[in-house]
Every structure is written in C-alpha cells, then in structure tokens.
Amino acid sequence: MKKFLAGVAVLSPLLAGASAFAAQPEPWQLGLQPAATAIMEEIRWFEQYTLWFIVPITLLVMILLAWCIIRYRAGANPTPSRTSHNTLIEVIWTVGPVIVLLFIAVPSFQLLTAQYNPEEEPAMTLKATGVQWSWEYEYQDGEEPLTFSSFMLRDEDRADAGKEDRAAYPRLLAVDNEIVVPVDTTVRVLVTASDVIHAFAMPAFGIKVDAVPGRLNETWFKAEREGMYYGQCSELCGKDHAFMPIGIRVVSREQYDAWRAAAQANLDEANKALVASLASRAVDVADAGPNASAQ
C-alpha cells in the first residue's frame, strides 16, 4: 500500500504536467482533456460532482456485502432469520435513491439545456460533412461561402505544409486543412454526412454530434483559449474510421480575418502563412493557457 501511495505521489505532478498540453490526447492519459470552452468546464465539473455520489454508494454496497458474507455465513449463523419485511428499511432504500437521483438530475438537465442553447446568437456558421473518409467544411458566413475538404496529414506532406513539428501536429491526428476559427466567438456547427453515419467530436470543446446522411444536426462552441485542438470521427463508419481526424485551430480575430480573406483566394497559401505566423510566436500561444505554469 505504501509503495502504491508513493507511486501515486510521484505520478501526480507528471499527470498534471501532461494535462497542461491541452488539446490532444496524451500517452497514458487519465481523465479528460483540459477544457477550452465553458461547456466543457461544466462537463468536467459534473463528472467530479457525480463521483461524490458514485464513490460513497459503491463503498457502502461493498461494506454491506462484506458484512453479510462474514457475519451471516453458515458457520457463524447456523439458524437464519425468517424476517422478510421491514418497513423502515424499505422506506430508506426507496427514498434514498430518489433523493440521490434528484441531486444528479437537476444539474444534469441544466447542463443538457446549456449544450443546446448558446448564450448568444452564433456569429458564424460552419457546416461539417462526414465523408468516407474525410471531412468537408463549408464556412457559411460572408458573401461567398468557403469550402474545402480536410484529410489526415500524410507524413510525406509534412514538409510541404510546414507541419514537421510532431508535438504540435501529431501523427494520425493532424490534418492537411484544419478549421480556423476566431477565439471567443460563438460558432454554430451544422453536421451531416454524405454516405454513412459519422460523428463530429471535439473533446476539449465538449461537443460530439452524429453526422447522419440526409439529416442536419446542430451544435455550437465558443472556444476561450487559442490553440490547436484535435478530435476524431466518433462513429464506426468503415475501414478508415480511425483515419478521419478533426483539427480546429483557434486564433485571434485579426489572424482569422487575414486567413479568411486569403483562404478565399488560395487556401494552401493562407494555411501556410498562418502556420508560419503561429510558429514564430509559438511561445506566446503556449503561455496563453491557464495551465501554462504547470509545464
């Protein structure tokens, strides 16, 4: 036991450090990715909150089971009681769970409502279409919609795209054309699919919504921290299901405006310019996170 506790003590700063890298899964990660939106903060709070019920209930049941097994085994209790009814116990085990469920249901419904209702009218609309096996994005703001597809970044394309840093552009998660959105902006995401069911999921934003052919689902996010965020298709959609990552880059308003204007003319050039400008101030971006000191 002592050894185990010592192990936990050694590991915990490591785990805290790992979580500071935000936005992408880490090897041996426990728990969720750090939150980049208020909704994800709430989801994380709710997860902790429910643990305060789950852990005591599990312990109580374990103790009761152990007590019954030991105290009332045939050897220690040769003549079993014939009692089959106890009003007080029956009231307790009916009312107790009802109260627990109420305590869980109220914040749960509040969270569900918040997930469906952005605080303000979304400032921009993005359509994401799942395709076997890539994503098609359409920016529906502005006079001319901007459309492009997003494939997993292949190793041979890294140099060309200026994405050789494997920490920032991890294998199997990095994409050739990522979604670029301004920070602190409410973005409506319309999600559909062209062939089979996919799902659009971004863990750090707390969003996950099915992409169903012939239907249009809606979700939204408001990213509060600049950075590069990774998600994946979350519906088993076929042989390349594991190879359709989602990349969302959250940048400042000015950077977004510059990118958007350039992307309309030439997406590749716009992306390259953005990657280069961000690489030059990578340190600032890393410092921007609330957990930066933990690194």
Ligand SMILES: [Cu+2]
């Ligand atoms: Cu898929």
